[in-house]
Amino acid sequence: MPEPVTRHILNVSGGKDSSALAIFMRDRVPNMEYVFCDTQKELTETYEYLDKLEAYLGKPIVRLNAGRGFDHWLKMYGGYLPSSRMRWCTRMLKLRPFEQYVGDDPVRSYVGIRADEDRSGYVSTKPNIKALFPFKEEGINKADVFRILEESGVGVPDYYRWRSRSGCYFCFFQQQEEWLGLKENHPDLFELAKSYEKVDPETGERFTWSQGRTLDELTAPARAQEIRRKAAERKKRTTSDRLLQIVADDDELDPSERACLVCDL
Numbered sequence: 001m002p003e004p005v006t007r008h009i010l011n012v013s014g015g016k017d018s019s020a021l022a023i024f025m026r027d028r029v030p031n032m033e034y035v036f037c038d039t040q041k042e043l044t045e046t047y048e049y050l051d052k053l054e055a056y057l058g059k060p061i062v063r064l065n066a067g068r069g070f071d072h073w074l075k076m077y078g079g080y081l082p083s084s085r086m087r088w089c090t091r092m093l094k095l096r097p098f099e100q101y102v103g104d105d106p107v108r109s110y111v112g113i114r115a116d117e118d119r120s121g122y123v124s125t126k127p128n129i130k131a132l133f134p135f136k137e138e139g140i141n142k143a144d145v146f147r148i149l150e151e152s153g154v155g156v157p158d159y160y161r162w163r164s165r166s167g168c169y170f171c172f173f174q175q176q177e178e179w180l181g182l183k184e185n186h187p188d189l190f191e192l193a194k195s196y197e198k199v200d201p202e203t204g205e206r207f208t209w210s211q212g213r214t215l216d217e218l219t220a221p222a223r224a225q226e227i228r229r230k231a232a233e234r235k236k237r238t239t240s241d242r243l244l245q246i247v248a249d250d251d252e253l254d255p256s257e258r259a260c261l262v263c264d265l
């Protein structure tokens with residue numbers, strides 16, 4: 001029997017790093033397969049950005065998860081919202097569909113961790129999947145990523161004006177300021193995010209996206225003012241460049257508080 005052909009796959013998240021990697025690899029690995037694990041709860045900006053990236057790459061970005069989005073798995077998990085401690089969403093909506101797509105084929109999986117990052121990233125335990133880190137190998141850092149995106153004409157996703165990560169609009173890894181950004185930029189999605197929050201009528205236990213507070217409490221005028229004041233102070237401390245700053249803020253976070261690599265690259 002002939003040896004199975006090794007597949008080359010790049011999992012795009014809709015974030016800046018994996019998108020820059022896709023651009024970087026386009027001519028280096030012409031037979032690359034591009035995939036996107038769709039939770040069906042992404043921002044419209046992400047879907048628009050993927051279309052733009054797809055046009056640049058000149059081949060389709062395969063959407064995985066069709067028909068089995070977040071709501072399906074929320075039901076399967078008894079209505080328990082995912083959290084940083086119980087992150088079933090990443091497992092079921094990002095990792096599993098990718099591994100199912102790959103099957104048992106020998107695969108090189110390209111991961112967009114930069115040379116200036118110390119995260120190790122998701123490496124599948126499946127023996128047929130070998131992770132490669134071209135940005136690390138080539139010494140590509142954050143400034144290089146922005147340069148790659150700009151020079152390609154693809155640019156950065158529009159949501160970077162107010163949010164530092166790709167992923168679900170209600171992602172619990174969001175910074176408080178970003179919840180305000182969601183309310184301002186997508187009031188309809190903010191209302192939908194609110195509708196997932198619940199209070200157990202028997203125990204009084206609250207299931208909220210942001211620890212200890214409902215989204216209404218988080219974005220109440222006095223609290224919102226305080227969040228904005230602190231965010232403005234943080235920004236003054238370093239650079240005046242809004243785009244670089246919001247990404248810099250993200251990098252300052254404790255790694256455990258950051259979104260996983262599969263959801264946000």
Ligand code: SF4
Binds near residue numbers: 039173260263
């Ligand atoms: S983006 Fe956030 S909410 Fe969505 S799957 Fe990833 S960790 Fe879960």
